[in-house]
Amino acid sequence: xxxxxxxxxxxxxxxxxxxxxxxxxxxxxxxxxxxxxxxxxxxxxxxxxxxxxxxxxxxxxxxxxxxxxxxxxxxxxxxxxxxxxxxxxxxxxxxxxxxxxxxxxxxxxxxxxxxxxxxxxxxxxxxxxxxxxxxxxxxxxxxxxxxxxxxxxxxxxxxxxxxxxxxxxxxxxxxxxxxxxxxxxxxxxxxxxxxxxxxxxxxxxxxxxxxxxxxxxxxxxxxxxxxxxxxxxxxxxxxxxxxxxxxxxxxxxxxxxxxxxxxxxxxxxxxxxxxxxxxxxxxxxxxxxxxxxxxxxxxxxxxxxxxxxxxxxxxxxxxxxxxxxxxxxxxxxxxxxxxxxxxxxxxxxxxxxxxxxxxxxxxx
Numbered sequence: 588x589x590x591x592x593x594x595x596x597x598x599x600x601x602x603x604x605x606x607x608x609x610x611x612x613x614x615x616x617x618x619x620x621x622x623x624x625x626x627x628x629x630x631x632x633x634x635x636x637x638x639x640x641x642x643x644x645x646x647x648x649x650x651x652x653x654x655x656x657x658x659x660x661x662x663x664x665x666x667x668x669x670x671x672x673x674x675x676x677x678x679x680x681x682x683x684x685x686x687x688x689x690x691x692x693x694x695x696x697x698x699x700x701x702x703x704x705x706x707x708x709x710x711x712x713x714x715x716x717x718x719x720x721x722x723x724x725x726x727x728x729x730x731x732x733x734x735x736x737x738x739x740x741x742x743x744x745x746x747x748x749x750x751x752x753x754x755x756x757x758x759x760x761x762x763x764x765x766x767x768x769x770x771x772x773x774x775x776x777x778x779x780x781x782x783x784x785x786x787x788x789x790x791x792x793x794x795x796x797x798x799x800x801x802x803x804x805x806x807x808x809x810x811x812x813x814x815x816x817x818x819x820x821x822x823x824x825x826x827x828x829x830x831x832x833x834x835x836x837x838x839x840x841x842x843x844x845x846x847x848x849x850x851x852x853x854x855x856x857x858x859x860x861x862x863x864x865x866x867x868x869x870x871x872x873x874x875x876x877x878x879x880x881x882x883x884x885x886x887x888x889x890x891x892x893x894x895x896x897x898x899x900x901x902x903x904x905x906x907x908x909x910x911x912x913x914x915x916x917x918x919x920x921x922x923x924x925x926x927x928x929x930x931x932x933x934x935x936x937x938x939x940x941x942x943x944x945x946x947x948x949x950x951x
Contacts, residue, residue: 591726602832610939611659616918645716667735673709691747714789721790732791736798737775738813802839859916872908896934
């Protein structure tokens, strides 16, 4: 299928290791409840999953922040739990409590009973949304597709939805039934590869893997239950689609940056617990860094937002061969005043200007 030529390639150039004239910017959860236009569209949809499963509405909300702000990338509006939903767990959202499944994965028989699905058939609405968004963007900015990591998806599936105890039940499986957890993760790994591949074929120009709960794993468990599958997923996507960069984001993974970089993803997403300068020192110039402002900053005064942005980029000064994409360290809060995002992006555009650019790039 033919799409309009890309007019702003700053984001993709950065992911490929190029040090650009300024840091491109996008925000995790940039289409969300902090925007009044999003809330209006969600009300029109009736419920969250209908919003996700209606390609025209998913397109509408994906474009809302792009129409409002000078962002350098759009991200598909969807949810990380679409795969468990397609597996028949009955995803729904409870006001004030987050996602819930009609049934959880509690026993060995539940894992064995998970159906074999064709993502093109069961999750085709996501592919339709991707293609619809690409056409609607008209080449203004690149489109990011995404998936939750197998470990993160497993956390929700075993718990039955959101958790108030750091997914203690799923973490217990790591010790009591590691074989069963690995069996579940293996099933999910294959589906994540197929799911991301479907999005790429539909028009996604980059993929982000969200390992939102990888940081909950003990040091000795992270490799086995999360990182190994992230490594295999990244390799499969890169082998099949070498021109589509992959971003790996492990919330709470600052202690494992070198190990996460072994995925050979083009970019590593960082939460706010690791200074950019430290990450750049530990990883060297061969990987693009993405991040990493604390989303809570956006609830503060405009002057504080501007000061924190300046501090972030001052920390990166001196690392002239490190490619960088600006983002938050996690998703934007629903309580963020929309005008504060405009302040943020203007501050990023000013503070991230590079006075001199290196002559070489460091492709992954």
